[in-house]
Amino acid sequence: MKQGVFITGTDTGVGKTRIGAALAWHLSRSGLRVRPRKPVESGCAQGPHGLVPQDAMTLREAAGGADPLDRVCRYRLRAPLSPERAARLEGLPLSLGMLYEACRADVGAGDFLLVEGAGGFYSPMAQGALNADLAGGLGLPVLVVAADRLGALNHTLLTVEAIRIRGLALAGLVLNQPVPRMDDGGMDNAEDLARWLRCPVLRMPHSSHCGAMAWHREADRLITLAAQWSAP
Numbered sequence: 001m002k003q004g005v006f007i008t009g010t011d012t013g014v015g016k017t018r019i020g021a022a023l024a025w026h027l028s029r030s031g032l033r034v035r036p037r038k039p040v041e042s043g044c045a046q047g048p049h050g051l052v053p054q055d056a057m058t059l060r061e062a063a064g065g066a067d068p069l070d071r072v073c074r075y076r077l078r079a080p081l082s083p084e085r086a087a088r089l090e091g092l093p094l095s096l097g098m099l100y101e102a103c104r105a106d107v108g109a110g111d112f113l114l115v116e117g118a119g120g121f122y123s124p125m126a127q128g129a130l131n132a133d134l135a136g137g138l139g140l141p142v143l144v145v146a147a148d149r150l151g152a153l154n155h156t157l158l159t160v161e162a163i164r165i166r167g168l169a170l171a172g173l174v175l176n177q178p179v180p181r182m183d184d185g186g187m188d189n190a191e192d193l194a195r196w197l198r199c200p201v202l203r204m205p206h207s208s209h210c211g212a213m214a215w216h217r218e219a220d221r222l223i224t225l226a227a228q229w230s231a232p
Contacts, residue, residue, distance in 0.1 A: 003229065004114060006135040006138060006168075007115065010121075011146075018204070019204065021062035023219075037115045042081055067106070074102040075099075094126045095126050096137070103138060104138075135166075148189055160173070174222075202222065
């Protein structure tokens with residue numbers, strides 16, 4: 001793919017969808033045709049018409065809702081586990097090739113492909129395949145999202161090293177605060193990671209807002225990150 005980003009995390013629950021939605025909203029407003037993809041989502045709740053991929057719904061709405069939900073998220077799994085194990089439990093022979101095809105389907109040459117992985121960069125995503133394998137096959141730059149808490153330095157540095165070992169470009173790093181920050185004793189993960197990685201580190205502070213209100217409020221925090229892709 002010529003234009004796009006693969007969003008990964010240092011762990012599950014670090015805020016990938018929050019950052020992905022804000023980025024999709026910002027890039028859409030800048031004139032890009034954003035094609036969001038969450039090719040497989042586990043932990044989906046049962047709805048009246050089947051399993052509901054909440055993360056994929058959020059990305060779709062933030063990007064403008066042009067793509068049908070089945071195109072944004074082709075594979076939906078019930079168990080809140082890695083997609084590889086959840087698919088195995090449900091008898092779905094999920095392969096890396098199936099995920100490639102789900103990401104690339106109906107994405108034109110001028111589109112911006114925004115792919116959100118599942119869990120961390122080395123989390124199993126399909127039979128014998130990790131998130132890292134999907135990112136590598138797509139060849140997209142990788143945006144890392146980490147929770148801004150104790151332990152972020154180790155988890156982030158390991159993730160970035162894994163990305164670079166695979167020859168992928170690092171699109172950026174966002175430190176997200178999933179919960180309100182308590183007394184941190186002087187911790188400054190952004191300053192430390194910027195020094196170690198020699199790249200800009202963005203902070204996304206905790207917010208109680210959700211849905212469209214959150215995208216509208218938070219998109220402008222990603223201006224410097226989005227500048228590498230924004231349409232002229």
